[in-house]
Amino acid sequence: MTVDLMAFARAVANGDIRVIDLTQTLSQEFPTIVLPPELGQCAPFRMEEVSRYDERGPAWYWNNISLGEHTGTHFDAPIHWISGKDLPNNAVDTIDVAQFIAPAAVIDCSKECAADPDFALTIPFVEQWEARHGKIEPRSWVLLHTDWSKQPYTDYAGLRDDGAHTPGPEPAVVKWFVEQRDVHGFGTETIGTDFGQGQHFNPPYPAHFYMHGKGRFGLQCLTNLDLLPPKGAVIIAAPLKIKQGSGSPLRVLALVAGGNA
């Protein structure tokens, strides 16, 4: 089969293919994952001006930035989790770059999440989705459309006395995604791919455990999932090529057919 990349480029240029930005702006205020304070923490995004057309550099403006691999909208590689530590090509620098482009199935549970921040995605819920939209194609990203990216930061982090309260998947559905649907990875609008109270599941943090254990990927802190069709969007999510990196902040783009959204 011949591929007309020029036609693809023209379609992007003339809007027949829309490009949707699924990325949060990297800013100092954006919440990062919270762990017990005595543990190592993911560094939030920070920016120091190197010069701004001044005595430190008369004609140019630039910054030094610092951040963690898991700060802002970011990609999780299999090496991130202990279950994926021994897999081949499991770090962001060694993953086959073709894996950075894949279709997406977008599961809308925004109404449920609005009603209950502890909404847990189950197999029956996904089966109902498949009943409406068809079976999830193999090697597709599953993106959980919760509208969580629209929450104010306090609710977005969902921190209470007993920890975080944010929606996410039950262990069974993650295992099912990997084993029964051969998904490419799992993406969310929340700070992590896992349920807020995911440490109480068995296994704890199933989205990390099963996905990375099978060499699949994670995307978190996504936004604009409400602009995507249930099926048919193509995701471009290429992390930085960090030597043995466990993940990376990145720009996540979705290609969606059809103009005039």
Place this chain on the structure above:
Amino acid sequence: MTEPLVRPRRKNPLKRTRLPLRPQGVRSRTAHGLTAAAAEGRFALQICLDCDTVIYPPRDACPSCLSARIPFREVARGGTLIAETAVRTTTDPYFRERTPWRVGTVKLDVGPVVVAHLHGDAVEGGRVRLELKLDKSGSAVAIALPEKDTENMADDPHLREMTCDPKFRRVLITDGRTGVGQAMAKAFSDAGAAIVFVGLADPWKPFAGMAGLRKIERVEIVPLDVTDTESVTELAEQNGARIDIVVNTAEHIRAGGVVDRHGLTIAREEIDVRYLGLLRLAQAFGPILRFRGADGVNSAAAFVNLLSVHALMNWPAYGGYCATEAACLSAAQCMRAELRPGGVKVVTVFFGPLDIDWFQTVPPPKVTPAALADAVVRALQRGLEDVFVGDVAEDIRQRLAVNPKALEREMAN
């Protein structure tokens, strides 16, 4: 009785700000023995170890027996004000703006005669007690206070030139998330601060003390993250001109040494919160504090650094933390020189282990956040520059003075 200070009216934003001046601060090296005492609120003069003569002004030989063994020691501060004058004409620009300025001759019970500044309630012919204070130049001066406390005596304009009393001033507590930050907010509110700005990073992270903080009178929560240059700069841009005292309560305390720690993540956090945080605050607030050093009753007055006493001697159990504290101490010394032209004091408050979670395993005595906050307010009211809070801090100070090497060895145990 001192006329009570009247809460200053809001400043006319179109009015020129009076620039800070300072009295002459040059002293002989020996005379800075008085500065050392004043910085800690002690009244110390030279005493001859050979003939017991108390000596003033500071000398390099005893005028009674020529001994050179004449260290500064605490002495009784009582005396009689035998003559007073009010200087109305002076060649010095600082005093010129503040005339009439009363000074007097005090005959101390312990012997010497001291020309001193006079508190308004010190009466010619009457008994007084002398205190050493740091004036706006940062050097020591003696001021004669009435023998017994009088009403509103802290409001005396001469005395207030030498203190950083929070009354009617506006204070910034940089981090309200900590127990110390909350205690500090309460203490400053109780001390009559006009506004207590309390910085809060990551407002999306709830914490137990939030409700209590909001209940404190005149507290105003402001977004501030000392690890974020932009956040610090923004607060300074918005509120810097109405902040007179900065108290840096940002804390990062973790156990662990230098060798016996795994990696640098914690060290970087320590440095980012404490050392770089201090630098961010210094760069954002320092210039405006210095500019506003003579801006009326609520002029800029102080920048307070809370430092572990182990900044002075490393405590290996918390070795990495102590190293960062030492860096902060060094930066504070630099800030002193830089803010002195504005007459703004840089106060270092050395505390022993605090009674907080991060020192959970450390046995008492410990310093409660409330005690630390009290000590800070009192230090500002007295115009101190170096303060040691708690038994451990005092213990370290004394052992350091006697034998630093012994202390170093003993800290390892």
Place this chain on the structure above:
Amino acid sequence: MQRKSYEGAVACLPVTIPYRRYSTNSAQWWLGRALHELIKRAGLRLKDIDGFAVSSFTVGPDTAVGLTQHFGLSPRWLDHIPFGGASGIVALRRAARAVQAGDADIVACVAGDTNHVDSFRKTLSTFSRFAQDAVYPYGSGGANASFALITKHYMNSYGAKREDFAKICIAQRDNAMSIPHAMMKKKLTLDEYMSARPIADPIHLFDCVMPCAGAEAFLVCREDVAKSLNLPSIRILSTIERHNAFPNDPMQIRGGWELDIGELWSMAALTPKDVDFVQTYDDYPVISMMQFEDLGFCAKGAGPDFVRSHTLTNDGTFPHNTSGGQLSVGQAGAAGGFLGLVEAMRQLTSQPLGSQVPNANACLVSGFGMINYDRGLSSCAAVLARAA
């Protein structure tokens, strides 16, 4: 051992370089003018001056040694006497001894200072280590504040009133009316004195000298040398000098004269009643009043009554500071310590700049100076007489 007399040594040739309020010239310039005036009027060559005593506060960084090169002098006797108000008499007594001993034949004693617009403040702030450490930071009132405390304490102790000080100041102003270079030559009334601007309570404007630029000078030599130069001279009957007397007095209520006054009068073989006029060091009137007591004109504490019972003008019962003193003429730095002595020489040789004291045959001149911390440390005095 009894002090030896000053027999044979005399002082002559009083020189004053007219004062100016401010000068852009240096102290070296002022000293040079005075020295020039000395050799010109004595008809000497520069190399005839083989002794040189200099007093100045503003000559830094030069020393007396440096000044010899500046002025082209090659003296075999040299002294630097930056003793403020004690400079004149100290220079006189040292030079007299040098001349008696043959260490020098002709000693030029010169004092002078300049007054730049900001030099007074600078002099105050760095006057002494104790001033820097323990006085200037306290209101920076300078000598005014220090003497205010001394004055206040004296008033509290002995019941002196401002009116008493006024009498001293007004009489001196009267004496100054005919002095051409006096800084203040407007007649002073009691009302003006009392209502003057306060400077440092209880010191008001007319209690203070006006800092200015100027120089004073004289020669000390053997009597026969003075005669050969045709210079009228005066005899030195006795002198005293004392520093840091009574360190345990909490406040200065007396000067060092009290320790040495008996010797001063006995050596001169005179009593206070025998002198025809008195030149006190008058940086503040309270110090003049203290000198009346300490020099034996009245008992301690009787100064106010003494002033009330005398007239202090040149035609009065107690002619005092006959050219108006520093309070009227001005204080040209260290030259202030020469002013009374130089004026006394004029009176005793009948060549006054102003009015002549009748029958002026003997006088007392005293000096006082150097507020190092809380008090003047140096005191000195001389009894002088008209040459036979």
